[in-house]
Amino acid sequence: MNLDISLAPNILFNIGSFPVSNTLLWSWLVFAFLMVGAIIFKYSLKMRPGKFQNIAEMLIGGSYDFAESLMGSKKKTDRAFPLVFTMFFFILFANLLTFIPGQSAVTIQTAGGVVPLFRAIISDYSLVFVMTMISVIVTQIVAIASVGPLRYVGKFFNFTSPLNFFLGLMDLVGEVAKVMSLSFRLFGNIFAGEVLGAVMLFLFPFFLPLPFAFLGLLTAVVQPFVFAVLTLVFISMATTTNEEATA
Amino acid sequence: MEMEAAKYIGAGLAMGLGAIGPAIGEGLAASKALEAIGRNPEANGTIAPLMFVAMAITESTGIYALVVALIILFA
Numbered sequence: 567m568n569l570d571i572s573l574a575p576n577i578l579f580n581i582g583s584f585p586v587s588n589t590l591l592w593s594w595l596v597f598a599f600l601m602v603g604a605i606i607f608k609y610s611l612k613m614r615p616g617k618f619q620n621i622a623e624m625l626i627g628g629s630y631d632f633a634e635s636l637m638g639s640k641k642k643t644d645r646a647f648p649l650v651f652t653m654f655f656f657i658l659f660a661n662l663l664t665f666i667p668g669q670s671a672v673t674i675q676t677a678g679g680v681v682p683l684f685r686a687i688i689s690d691y692s693l694v695f696v697m698t699m700i701s702v703i704v705t706q707i708v709a710i711a712s713v714g715p716l717r718y719v720g721k722f723f724n725f726t727s728p729l730n731f732f733l734g735l736m737d738l739v740g741e742v743a744k745v746m747s748l749s750f751r752l753f754g755n756i757f758a759g760e761v762l763g764a765v766m767l768f769l770f771p772f773f774l775p776l777p778f779a780f781l782g783l784l785t786a787v788v789q790p791f792v793f794a795v796l797t798l799v800f801i802s803m804a805t806t807t808n809e810e811a812t813a
Numbered sequence: 814m815e816m817e818a819a820k821y822i823g824a825g826l827a828m829g830l831g832a833i834g835p836a837i838g839e840g841l842a843a844s845k846a847l848e849a850i851g852r853n854p855e856a857n858g859t860i861a862p863l864m865f866v867a868m869a870i871t872e873s874t875g876i877y878a879l880v881v882a883l884i885i886l887f888a
Binding site for chain 2: 758
C-alpha cells in the first residue's frame with residue numbers, strides 16, 4: 567500500500583527562507599477572491615436586488631436572525647456578528663472548494679518530489695489554530711471588558727474556600743481546553759474526511775467513494791456552522807456572566 | 814513485539830474504543846431531537862441547528878481519539 571497521507575502540508579517553493587505550502591498558497595487565493603468579491607459586491611448593491619443579491623441578503627439576514635436569537639440583544643449581535651459570520655463564510659468557502667472535480671489530480675514537481683497543488687485549506691492545522699486563537703482571545707477580551715480585570719482574575723483564583731479555589735482552577739483548565747477542543751474538532755473532521763476519501767478511492771475507485779463524498783459535503787457545511795456558533799456562544803457566555811453576577 | 818506493529822494496534826484501539834462514547838451520545842441526541850420534532854413539527858427550525866451544535870460537542874471526544882490515533886500513526 568502506498569497511500570500518501572501526511573499531517574503537514576506539502577511545501578511547494580520557498581520565498582527566501584519562507585516556505586510556501588500548498589494550503590498557504592490556496593488560502594491566499596481564497597483571501598484574495600473573497601476580498602475582491604466583497605468589494606465588487608459592495609459597489610454593485612442595488613435598491614432593487616437582483617437574483618444574486620437576493621440570495622446573499624437571504625443568507626446574511628437569516629444568519630443574523632439566528633445569531634440574534636442566540637445572543638439575546640441586538641447591540642451584542644451587531645458587535646459579534648461580523649467576526650463570526652466572516653469565520654463561517656471563509657471556512658465554508660474553503661471547504662466547498664475541495665469539491666471541485668479534478669483539482670486533487672493537479673500535481674507539481676518540486677525539490678521534495680511530486681506534490682499535489684491543491685489541499686483542503688482547513689486540513690492545515692496552523693490555520694485552524696490561528697482562527698481558534700482569534701476566537702478564544704476575543705472571548706477573553708470580551709469577558710475582561712464586561713466583567714472588569716479584577717473580577718476576571720478573581721473568577722479563576724478564588725480564595726474564599728478550598729472548593730471554590732479548586733473550581734476556579736478547573737475553570738482555568740477549561741479555558742485552555744477550549745483552544746484544543748475547538749481547533750481539533752474542525753481540523754479533525756476535515757482531515758478525517760480527506761483521509762477517508764483517499765482510502766476509499768484507493769480501495770475501489772468506482773462508486774464506493776460517492777457516499778463518503780456526500781458525508782464530506784455534510785461535514786463541510788456543518789463544521790463551519792458549529793465553529794461559528796460555538797464562538798458566538800462563548801462570546802455570549804462571556805458577556806452574560808456579568809449580568810448574572812451583578813443582578 | 815515490534816514497534817511498528819504496536820503502533821498500528823495502538824492507533825486502532827484508540828480510534829475504535831474512542832468512537833464508542835460519541836456514537837452512543839450522538840444517537841441519543843438525534844433520537845431525542847427527532848422525537849421533539851415529531852411531536853412539534855413547527856419547532857424544526859429551532860431544534861435542528863441546536864441538535865447539530867450539541868452533536869458537534871458530543872463528537873469532540875471522538876475527535877480527540879482520532880487526533881491521538883493520527884499522532885501515533887504519523888508523528
